[in-house]
Amino acid sequence: xxxxxxxxxxxxxxxxxxxxxxxxxxxxxxxxxxxxxxxxxxxxxxxxxxxxxxxxxxxxxxxxxxxxxxxxxxxxxxxxxxxxxxxxxxxxxxxxxxxxxxxxxxxxxxxxxxxxxxxxxxxxxxxxxxxxxxxxxxxxxxxxxxxxxxxxxxxxxxxxxxxxxxxxxxxxxxxxxxxxxxxxxxxxxxxxxxxxxxxxxxxxxxxxxxxxxxxxxxxxxxxxxxxxxxxxxxxxxxxxxxxxxxxxxxxxxxxxxxxxxxxxxxxxxxxxxxxxxxxxxxxxxxxxxxxxxxxxxxxxxxxxxxxxxxxxxxxxxxxxxxxxxxxxxxxxxxxxxxxxxxxxxxxxxxxxxxxxxxxxxxxxxxxxxxxxxxxxxxxxxxxxxxxxxxxxxxxxxxxxxxxxxxxxxxxxxxxxxxxxxxxxxxxxxxxxxxx
Amino acid sequence: xxxxxxxxxxxxxxxxxxxxxxxxxxxxxxxxxxxxxxxxxxxxxxxxxxxxxxxxxxxxxxxxxxxxxxxxxxxxxxxxxxxxxxxxxxxxxxxxxxxxxxxxxxxxxxxxxxxxxxxxxxxxxxxxxxxxxxxxxxxxxxxxxxxxxxxxxxxxxxxxxxxxxxxxxxxxxxxxxxxxxxxxxxxxxxxxxxxxxxxxxxxxxxxxxxxxxxxxxxxxxxxxxxxxxxxxxxxxxxxxxxxxxxxxxxxxxxxxxxxxxxxxxxxxxxxxxxxxxxxxxxxxxxxxxxxxxxxxxxxxxxxxxxxxxxxxxxxxxxxxxxxxxxxxxxxxxxxxxxxxxxxxxxxxxxxxxxxxxxxxxxxxxxxxxxxxxxxxxxxxxxxxxxxxxxxxxxxxxxxxxxxxxxxxxxxxxxxxxxxxxxxxxxxxxxxxxxx
Numbered sequence: 001x002x003x004x005x006x007x008x009x010x011x012x013x014x015x016x017x018x019x020x021x022x023x024x025x026x027x028x029x030x031x032x033x034x035x036x037x038x039x040x041x042x043x044x045x046x047x048x049x050x051x052x053x054x055x056x057x058x059x060x061x062x063x064x065x066x067x068x069x070x071x072x073x074x075x076x077x078x079x080x081x082x083x084x085x086x087x088x089x090x091x092x093x094x095x096x097x098x099x100x101x102x103x104x105x106x107x108x109x110x111x112x113x114x115x116x117x118x119x120x121x122x123x124x125x126x127x128x129x130x131x132x133x134x135x136x137x138x139x140x141x142x143x144x145x146x147x148x149x150x151x152x153x154x155x156x157x158x159x160x161x162x163x164x165x166x167x168x169x170x171x172x173x174x175x176x177x178x179x180x181x182x183x184x185x186x187x188x189x190x191x192x193x194x195x196x197x198x199x200x201x202x203x204x205x206x207x208x209x210x211x212x213x214x215x216x217x218x219x220x221x222x223x224x225x226x227x228x229x230x231x232x233x234x235x236x237x238x239x240x241x242x243x244x245x246x247x248x249x250x251x252x253x254x255x256x257x258x259x260x261x262x263x264x265x266x267x268x269x270x271x272x273x274x275x276x277x278x279x280x281x282x283x284x285x286x287x288x289x290x291x292x293x294x295x296x297x298x299x300x301x302x303x304x305x306x307x308x309x310x311x312x313x314x315x316x317x318x319x320x321x322x323x324x325x326x327x328x329x330x331x332x333x334x335x336x337x338x339x340x341x342x343x344x345x346x347x348x349x350x351x352x353x354x355x356x357x358x359x360x361x362x363x364x365x366x367x368x369x370x371x372x373x374x375x376x377x378x379x380x381x382x383x384x385x386x387x388x389x390x391x392x393x394x395x396x397x398x399x400x401x402x403x404x405x406x407x408x409x410x411x412x413x414x415x416x417x418x419x420x421x422x423x424x425x426x427x428x429x430x431x432x433x434x435x
Numbered sequence: 436x437x438x439x440x441x442x443x444x445x446x447x448x449x450x451x452x453x454x455x456x457x458x459x460x461x462x463x464x465x466x467x468x469x470x471x472x473x474x475x476x477x478x479x480x481x482x483x484x485x486x487x488x489x490x491x492x493x494x495x496x497x498x499x500x501x502x503x504x505x506x507x508x509x510x511x512x513x514x515x516x517x518x519x520x521x522x523x524x525x526x527x528x529x530x531x532x533x534x535x536x537x538x539x540x541x542x543x544x545x546x547x548x549x550x551x552x553x554x555x556x557x558x559x560x561x562x563x564x565x566x567x568x569x570x571x572x573x574x575x576x577x578x579x580x581x582x583x584x585x586x587x588x589x590x591x592x593x594x595x596x597x598x599x600x601x602x603x604x605x606x607x608x609x610x611x612x613x614x615x616x617x618x619x620x621x622x623x624x625x626x627x628x629x630x631x632x633x634x635x636x637x638x639x640x641x642x643x644x645x646x647x648x649x650x651x652x653x654x655x656x657x658x659x660x661x662x663x664x665x666x667x668x669x670x671x672x673x674x675x676x677x678x679x680x681x682x683x684x685x686x687x688x689x690x691x692x693x694x695x696x697x698x699x700x701x702x703x704x705x706x707x708x709x710x711x712x713x714x715x716x717x718x719x720x721x722x723x724x725x726x727x728x729x730x731x732x733x734x735x736x737x738x739x740x741x742x743x744x745x746x747x748x749x750x751x752x753x754x755x756x757x758x759x760x761x762x763x764x765x766x767x768x769x770x771x772x773x774x775x776x777x778x779x780x781x782x783x784x785x786x787x788x789x790x791x792x793x794x795x796x797x798x799x800x801x802x803x804x805x806x807x808x809x810x811x812x813x814x815x816x817x818x819x820x821x822x823x824x825x826x827x828x829x830x831x832x833x834x835x836x837x838x839x840x841x842x843x844x845x846x847x848x849x850x851x852x853x854x855x856x857x858x859x860x861x862x863x864x865x866x867x868x869x870x
Contacts, residue, residue, distance in 0.1 A: 021726065025583050031650065032582055129580070135727030137580025144579075145564075145572025147467055148460050148747030215466065274733065277712060291456065291744035292570030295734030298709065299727055309726035312583030324759070 003036040004319040005072040009064050009089050010079035011044035014103055014130070016051035017308030018077060018315075023055065025312065033316050035323055043067045068093050074322045075315055078102040083110055094118045094126065099322060101314040103130035103307055109204035113217045113335065125321055127314035132158065132205040135306030136299040137313065138285045142212040149289030151213035153253040155435070158205040160281035160301045161189045161196035162228050162248040166266075167279040169236045170245050176231050188281060199227035199248065199264045206250035209285070210262055213252060216339050218262055224346040226265040235356060235430065238386060238401045244268035244354075245276045249435065261344040268354050268434040275435070347410025352381065352434040355404065355412070357419065358397040358426040365400055369419060376415040379405040397426050403434065438471040439754040440507040444499050444524050445514035446479035449538060449565070451486035452743030453512060453750075458490065460747065468751050470758055478502045503528050509757045510750055513537040518545055529553045529561065534757060536749040538565035538742055544639035548652045548770065560756055562749035567593065567640040570741030571734040572748065573720045577647040584724030586648035588688040590870070593640040595716035595736045596624045596631035597663050597683040601701075602714040604671045605680050611666050623716060634662035634683065634699045641685035644720070645697055648687060651774050653697055659781040661700040670791060670865065673821060673836050679703035679789075680711045684870065696779040703789050703869040710870070782845025787816060787869040790839065790847070792854065793832040793861040800835055804854060811850040814840040832861050838869065 006022060008015050022029075022039045030036055039059060047060040061067055068076050068089065076093035078100060080086040086104050093100045094115065102108070108115070108128055119126035129139040133156075142151070157163050161183060168179045180197065183189035195201045203225045210218050228248050239246050249267040254260060269276045274296050278284040283301030288294050300306040336343065359365050362385045370380050382403040392398060404412070416429045441457060443450050457464075457474045465471055474494060482495040496502055503511050503524065511528035513535060515521040521539050528535045529550065537543070543550070543563055554561035564574040568591075577586070592598050596618060603614045615632065618624035630636045638660045645653050663683050674681050684702040689695060704711045709731050713719040718736030723729050735741040771778065794800050797820045805815050817838040827833060839847070847866060855863050 017726075021583050025585075028585060029583055135724070136730055137576045140575065140580045141572045144752065145575045145748050146744065147751050148456055148464055148744055150460075150463060274712065277709065289570070289744065291452075291740040291747075293735050293741065295571055295732070297730070297732060299730030305726040306728065309581065309583055309724065312726075313580050316582050317579060 001030065001034065001036045002323040003038055004074050004322050005038050005040045005070070006075045006077060006315060007040050007067045007070065007073040008042045008077045008079060009067065010081070011042050011047065011051055011060070012079065013304045014307045014311065015042065015044070015079040016053045016055070017304035018079065018311045019055045020053040021308045021312050022315070029312070029316060033320060035319050037315065037319060040070060040073050041067045064089060065092055068098065069096060073098060075099050075101060075318050077311060077315065078104060079311070081106070083107050087111065090115055090126070091118065094122050094124060097122055097124055099125040099127070099318040101127045101311055101318055103128070103311055105131035105201070105204040105208060109207040109220055112211070125318045127318055128208070129314045130307050130310035132208050133283050133285060133297065134299065134301040134303065135309045136283060136285070136297045136301065137310070138209070138297045139212060140313070141297060142209065142287065146287065146289050146292060146295070149291045151254065152288040152290060154206070154209050154213060154251070154285060154287050155275060156206065156209065156250045156285040157247055157275060157278050157283055158250050158285070158301065159196055159202045159248060160283060161193065162202070163278065163283070164188050164281045165197070166228060166246055166248065169231070169233055170240060173233055173237060175233050176229070197227050197229045199225040202248060202250045202264045206252055206262060206264060210252045210260065214254065214260060214341060216334060216336050216341050218260070218336055218343065222262070222336070222343050224263040224265070228266050231266060232430070234389065234399065235354070235432070238356065239268050239354065242382070242401070242403065243271050244434065245271060246432065247275060247278070249275070255344055258341045259344045260341050261349050263346065263349060266432055268432055270435065273435060347408060347413065349409045350406050351409070352406050353404045353412050353431050354434055355402045355416070355429050355431045357400045357402070357429040358392070359400055359424060360396060362398050362400055365424065366402070368424065369400070369402060372418050373404065373415045376411045378407040378411055378415055381405050436465065436469065436471045437758040438473055439509050439757050440473050440475045440505070441510045441512060441750060442475050442502045442505065442508040443477045443512045443514060444502065445516070446477050446482065446486055446495070447514065448739045449742045449746065450477065450479070450514040451488045451490070452739035453514065453746045454490045455488040456743045456747050457750070464747070464751060468755065470751075470754050472750065472754060475505060475508050476502045499524060500527055503533065504531060508533060510534050510536060510753050512746060512750065513539060514746070516541070518542050522546065525550055525561070526553065529557050529559060532557055532559060534560040534562070534753040536562045536746055536753055538563070538746055540566035540636070540639040540643060544642040544655055547646070560753045562753050563643065564749045565742050565745035567643050568718050568720060568732065569734065569736040569738065570744040571718060571720070571732045571736065572745070573644070573732045574647060575748070576730075576732060577644065577722065581722065581724050581727060581730070584726045586689065587723040587725060589641070589644050589648060589686070589720060589722050590710060591641065591644065591685045591720040592682055592710060592713050592718055593685050593720070593736065594631055594637045594683060595718060596628065597637070598713065598718070599623050599716045600632070601663060601681055601683065604666070604668055605675060608668055608672060610668050611664070632662050632664045634660040637683060637685045637699045641687055641697060641699060645687045645695065649689070649695060649776060651769060651771050651776050653695070653771055653778065657697070657771070657778050659698040659700070663701050666701060667865070669824065669834065670789075670867070673791065673834075674703050674789065677817070677836070677838065678706050679869065680706060681867065682710060682713070684710070690779055693776045694779045695776050696784050698781065698784065701867055703867055705870065708870060782843060782848065784844045785841050786844070787841050788839045788847050788866050789869055790837045790851070790864050790866045792835045792837070792864040793827070794835055794859060795831060797833050797835055800859065801837070803859065804835070804837060807853050808839065808850045811846040811853070813842040813846050813850055816840050
């Protein structure tokens with residue numbers, strides 16, 4: 001049986017899970033793939049701390065680049081994260097002709113193009129199945145399982161922290177700050193939660209899925225990102241009364257003329273839609289393929305073991321290539337501007353919308369709003385006035401909620417600006433997309 | 436760019452879809468996999484009939500074995516179905532050193548072991564991703580994505596015809612025969628529906644998933660199969676009142692001591708369980724992996740285009756191997772008796788149970804049933820007496836429904852036999868598993 005040597009860089013949560021999986025799962029993996037995987041070493045700046053897994057001391061090293069350079073290391077697994085040392089590690093490994101497996105979505109979203117080009121030049125693999133969806137094999141499904149499909153759209157719930165917060169807000173009617181504090185205490189959210197709750201983590205992931213679906217590299221700065229920070233629980237409640245739950249959705253969708261819509265924003269999802277049932281820290285991705293129609297992939301999107309499962313799956317795939325020394329498939333992604341694709345401007349994205357307006361006196365207001373919206377080409381689908389809360393009553397404002405027919409985001413923004421300028425609402429109305 | 440020649444045998448629904456997909460999707464597939472796929476020919480006994488797709492006449496042939504033997508055919512796609520000619524076609528192709536892609540679950544479930552052994556001997560691939568789950572890449576997920584997981588259990592809704600019938604019965608309260616007749620008229624069920632409604636198609640599929648999860652070949656005769664033929668709509672209604680929907684579930688599960696539970700039967704699924712929301716002709720597979728926990732795969736399980744998607748994905752994978760001439764991975768599956776695994780006898784399978792008993796007079800009956808069940812080690816979880824239907828009132832019998840705590844199927848059967856022998860019920864009580 002051929003033997004493939006593996007070196008892990010980064011002995012954090014996921015690194016420890018992968019080391020443990022390789023050591024304890026060696027027999028299972030060998031039986032299934034016909035190769036012997038041998039862990040040659042694990043590099044980290046701190047090899048003294050207890051990581052809760054049983055890895056022989058002699059496998060631990062602080063000499064990262066020494067481990068990468070070892071003759072008997074064929075596959076380098078980068079699990080440091082971030083864009084600093086991680087990038088040097090991957091570059092050094094690829095340059096040394098080693099295949100690389102990484103879970104680093106930020107690095108791939110920000111400088112993937114250069115690293116994939118280097119992998120191609122050196123004829124080695126750069127695999128990243130753990131970067132999106134944790135244990136859900138969604139990267140593999142898009143790359144291999146759906147290879148013959150034109151991808152019409154992808155809708156994903158890709159961040160467990162946000163989904164946990166939104167699930168608890170919907171279930172308990174709790175406020176955002178309160179649930180966030182709980183999530184931090186339970187370890188579901190970081191001390192600095194911005195990457196998650198402001199939608200950037202989700203944006204990194206949809207950028208990776210877009211590159212798989214359309215073969216283009218979309219600059220992160222071009223993706224419209226709205227997070228869930230400070231979401232008002234009244235909107236969660238109104239949405240529920242109207243038959244919706246609010247989810248942080250990542251969307252990429254192909255429109256006529258090779259125009260791509262790529263965005264991340266809180267969205268009203270009908271309660272009978274498959275994504276509405278995705279709760280707590282779970283992730284799900286709904287892919288609309290030209291041949292398959294909708295297929296859905298659901299599971300734990302994070303955590304030591306789920307992420308280790310995806311990394312180990314990539315190690316096995318890469319090891320098969322190493323064992324037979326075949327040419328590799330990694331192709332450099334052309335930047336968006338060098339392809340036929342263009343990005344759909346945010347203001348041209350069409351959706352139904354949920355709008356909450358705070359007015360002094362609801363009487364006759366829906367008619368006035370309807371007129372202004374109508375002047376901008378927006379029709380109303382449903383409208384309802386809500387019982388004001390104690391605070392709202394004190395302030396002397398009552399909420400009016402409007403659901404629109406499909407409209408361009410730009411037209412909605414223009415209509416809401418006009419409504420605000422007329423001085424009939426307390427402040428710029430709050431609005432969300434409806435799926 | 437390397438060119439790989441493809442020959443399709445069988446120009447039925449799926450064959451036509453694959454030919455169409457290869458011809459129309461050639462550019463997309465080439466861009467994604469870096470290979471040129473060329474359709475060399477399509478063989479069928481009837482090449483005159485219009486198949487609704489645009490395939491050049493000169494590609495059609497009635498000479499099946501001539502097509503297989505062509506020098507420029509590298510991959511043979513068997514889409515005849517059944518175990519007769521299909522088997523000869525696959526054997527001829529493998530013997531000629533061609534890789535084979537098939538969607539033929541019946542053939543694989545019945546004589547897969549021999550064919551895989553032949554593929555291995557000839558160092559070629561035998562891929563079968565379309566045999567389970569149509570367009571859902573579940574075979575690939577089990578083989579590659581979850582390769583590092585011990586599979587703890589698989590629960591699947593694998594037959595679209597049955598799920599369509601059960602969905603309509605639940606939604607409308609309709610009778611089995613009526614919905615089956617509708618399904619036949621709409622083309623969702625065959626004129627001879629036995630393969631679907633008696634559970635055999637589902638059994639073929641769970642047999643394939645079991646071989647992927649545990650690397651063993653389980654004889655079909657050893658799988659306990661109960662279909663949905665003649666399911667009484669009253670049980671659908673009682674289940675709903677108790678918070679369940681009835682689904683035809685395929686289960687494979689590993690127990691302590693490498694004992695495998697493999698079965699197919701109508702099962703009560705709690706309404707908030709992810710599988711309960713799988714309706715109409717859709718399929719779904721829930722896989723519990725040791726690292727990932729539960730992951731779910733959902734989509735269209737049948738149809739020309741969805742199945743073609745899976746076949747095309749396999750053609751691409753096989754073509755990559757052909758292009759680089761690497762050794763293949765197909766390994767012969769040992770029969771169950773040559774492995775450490777044993778099958779859990781049907782009577783030892785533990786589940787909660789739904790039991791419907793028809794009694795002359797409900798008064799005091801639940802207590803009598805509880806005593807008898809208790810003597811067999813079975814506890815009651817809930818019991819309810821139901822309003823008899825008109826017919827039941829005429830016959831003078833009223834239904835009593837009991838839900839049990841987890842119990843062995845053998846103990847339930849013994850208790851129900853004892854109840855029947857006591858002459859207090861009209862006939863042997865009806866029972867189903869609860870998920």
